[in-house]
Amino acid sequence: MGKKHRSSKSYGKSFIILPIIFLLGTYLIIFTAFGSTISFISDAAGMVFSDSEKDYSTGYKNIFVPVAENKEGLKAGDIEFPQYGQQFGELLIKDCDINTKLFFGDNDIALRNGVGIYNGSSVPGFGSTVLVGGHNNTYFHNLKDVKKGMTVQIHTNYGNYEYKITDTKVLQEKDSSAYDITADKENLVMYTCYPFDELGLTSQRFFVYADYVSGPQVDTSVEED
Amino acid sequence: MKKKLAVIIIAAALVAFSTVTAFASGINKNEQAVLNKLSSTSAKLDGETVTLPASYINQAKNYMYTVDLTKEQCDRIIALIDEAKSILEGSGAKSLADVSDEIKKKVVAKANEIAKVLDMSLTQEKTDQGSTFTIKDGDGNVAFAASPKISKTGGITEGSIVKTTGSQVDLTALAAVSGSVAVITVAGCLYLIKKNIKGA
Numbered sequence: 335m336g337k338k339h340r341s342s343k344s345y346g347k348s349f350i351i352l353p354i355i356f357l358l359g360t361y362l363i364i365f366t367a368f369g370s371t372i373s374f375i376s377d378a379a380g381m382v383f384s385d386s387e388k389d390y391s392t393g394y395k396n397i398f399v400p401v402a403e404n405k406e407g408l409k410a411g412d413i414e415f416p417q418y419g420q421q422f423g424e425l426l427i428k429d430c431d432i433n434t435k436l437f438f439g440d441n442d443i444a445l446r447n448g449v450g451i452y453n454g455s456s457v458p459g460f461g462s463t464v465l466v467g468g469h470n471n472t473y474f475h476n477l478k479d480v481k482k483g484m485t486v487q488i489h490t491n492y493g494n495y496e497y498k499i500t501d502t503k504v505l506q507e508k509d510s511s512a513y514d515i516t517a518d519k520e521n522l523v524m525y526t527c528y529p530f531d532e533l534g535l536t537s538q539r540f541f542v543y544a545d546y547v548s549g550p551q552v553d554t555s556v557e558e559d
Numbered sequence: 560m561k562k563k564l565a566v567i568i569i570a571a572a573l574v575a576f577s578t579v580t581a582f583a584s585g586i587n588k589n590e591q592a593v594l595n596k597l598s599s600t601s602a603k604l605d606g607e608t609v610t611l612p613a614s615y616i617n618q619a620k621n622y623m624y625t626v627d628l629t630k631e632q633c634d635r636i637i638a639l640i641d642e643a644k645s646i647l648e649g650s651g652a653k654s655l656a657d658v659s660d661e662i663k664k665k666v667v668a669k670a671n672e673i674a675k676v677l678d679m680s681l682t683q684e685k686t687d688q689g690s691t692f693t694i695k696d697g698d699g700n701v702a703f704a705a706s707p708k709i710s711k712t713g714g715i716t717e718g719s720i721v722k723t724t725g726s727q728v729d730l731t732a733l734a735a736v737s738g739s740v741a742v743i744t745v746a747g748c749l750y751l752i753k754k755n756i757k758g759a
Contacts, residue, residue: 349748353748357744360744411585415624418700418701418702439701440722441704452722453704455614455617467722467724469725470724515617516613527723527725532725535723557586
């Protein structure tokens with residue numbers, strides 16, 4: 335009788351409690367210890383299980399050579415305009431410890447290695463909206479700590495730029511009023527997923543807006559033959 | 560001896576000049592003509608007017624900062640834009656949503672012809688959310704990427720300006736990882752049960 339009672343208790347512990355503890359513990363370990371690298375785990379599984387095509391290449395071209403001093407009278411033909419997927423600069427927000435590579439284009443490779451400018455927007459110095467995206471669990475993790483008045487520095491292969499943060503907003507990813515890529519005044523818009531520590535897909539984005547302060551404006555007049 | 564020296568000097572000068580880094584110029588007047596065409600072209604259907612999203616024109620402009628297109632290339636591209644517009648306007652559709660798949664294929668074929676003028680290729684990837692079009696050169700460098708959507712108010716909008724920038728989780732892969740953890744859990748349970756049985 336005592337033995338049966340002990341076996342029932344053991345079954346309850348072995349079959350219900352321990353599995354639940356083990357499952358929760360495993361997810362807790364994966365999330366807390368490897369949260370920043372969870373993409374590696376899902377990518378590895380994705381190679382075997384997922385139907386969607388993924389780009390697992392890690393190569394990209396880096397054309398960024400820091401400019402010691404900004405040049406006056408820059409023309410578009412004087413600079414090496416970045417091609418899609420190339421690193422051509424770096425983005426720094428020193429007040430919240432953001433220092434990351436800057437890419438032209440926001441494909442998987444770019445966002446795995448830094449932050450990327452949407453190639454349908456503009457680049458610094460070209461007088462319109464520069465739209466920069468980055469992951470909230472890597473290079474834009476500290477974007478949540480930005481405040482109005484902080485300075486954003488963008489160093490490119492053709493000049494050094496500064497912007498001052500003026501506002502932050504949480505908006506839906508499909509909200510086209512979040513940015514204006516037809517603006518005729520240079521401005522910087524950075525974004526990342528929101529809530530910041532949510533695992534999985536989220537429909538909200540944290541947008542940070544900054545006004546242009548300084549840096550060489552490129553003459554984009556039509557070149558004569 | 561003097562002749563050999565002259566040849567060496569000339570060759571050295573040619574090498575020196577050829578190693579000067581020359582970037583593609585900015586937008587030339589032919590390229591500007593293409594950009595003007597893209598900006599001003601609107602296809603008039605019975606119930607709506609279709610124009611290209613500003614982001615597509617920006618992509619074209621940003622690409623042109625990296626190349627120098629000839630007048631012949633630009634004239635051909637402008638002609639193909641007009642042909643695509645004619646196909647759309649001649650479809651008889653009242654709105655973009657009503658355009659048949661056959662007409663869409665013809666328009667995409669024109670876009671592919673434009674890519675070929677630039678020695679590039681257009682690929683279309685169909686997903687649950689629609690189609691993604693990418694134009695790449697022979698080295699795989701992307702010149703244009705878009706996921707056009709038909710907007711509720713008519714016309715085209717770009718469906719992929721703001722990207723997914725959270726933890727990279729592929730739901731299918733997450734299910735696979737979860738399944739693997741579940742299998743390990745069950746295996747562990749069975750081991751413990753077997754051990755308890757033996758102990759009893």
